[in-house]
Amino acid sequence: MLLELFWRFFKIGLFSFGGGYAIIPLIQAEVVEQQGWLTQKVFTDVITISQMTPGPLAINTSTFVGMQVAGISGALVATIGAVIAGVIISLLLFNFFQSHQESKVVSTILQGLKASSAGLIASAALTIILLTFFTTSEFSQITGLSMLDIRAVIIFIGSWFLLKRFEIHPILLLCLAGVFGFFVY
Structure with missing residues (x-):
């Protein structure tokens, strides 16, 4: 192997x-x-x-x-x-x-x-x-939009918004997204 x-x-x-x-x-x-x-x-x-x-x-x-x-x-x-x-x-x-x-x-x-x-x-x-x-x-x-993971889209849009609007440090953003994802998933 x-x-x-x-x-x-x-x-x-x-x-x-x-x-x-x-x-x-x-x-x-x-x-x-x-x-x-x-x-x-x-x-x-x-x-x-x-x-x-x-x-x-x-x-x-x-x-x-x-x-x-x-x-x-x-x-x-x-x-x-x-x-x-x-x-x-x-x-x-x-x-x-x-x-x-x-x-x-x-x-x-x-x-x-x-x-x-x-x-x-x-x-x-x-x-x-x-x-x-x-x-x-x-x-x-x-097969259609029913396959779309809305939670992932929300995390993506929220992360992008926080990064662009408030210029949050990417490492902090990853941590926040990970914690949010833990609770959402």
Whole structure:
């Protein structure tokens, strides 16, 4: 199991571009859809906890998924698997960019990667929104507004209002929303 965890997260780290939010669909595909290690609900909870804890989202998510699948050793192996590819690639890219600083081709490739990352981030955001408000990540499974979680919508709107109107610190807002959610759910 540990070797499988390492391999899956090594692949995720190897093929993820654009940071934490861009990695969410890749992790979801591996651990929920392909391996079935986590349910969609547990995965959503892992993403939520990963966002609230200090540190990069991709590392936190890898750690929490590994913990759910194989305990502390799973957390360690999944985290190392997710990070090691990025470290190796970063070192190789640093050397490459140092020797090709003025290349227009390299600049154009980077523009393409930025666009791809924006698409992955938008996909992750849409997945989180659908899971939060409709408890599904697929548009085709939404049968109407009766599936809409009104409590989640109220917490979202209230949080947004408090953040924009009163500029409440995000950590305090997360705590307040968590307490409110505890009582509402």
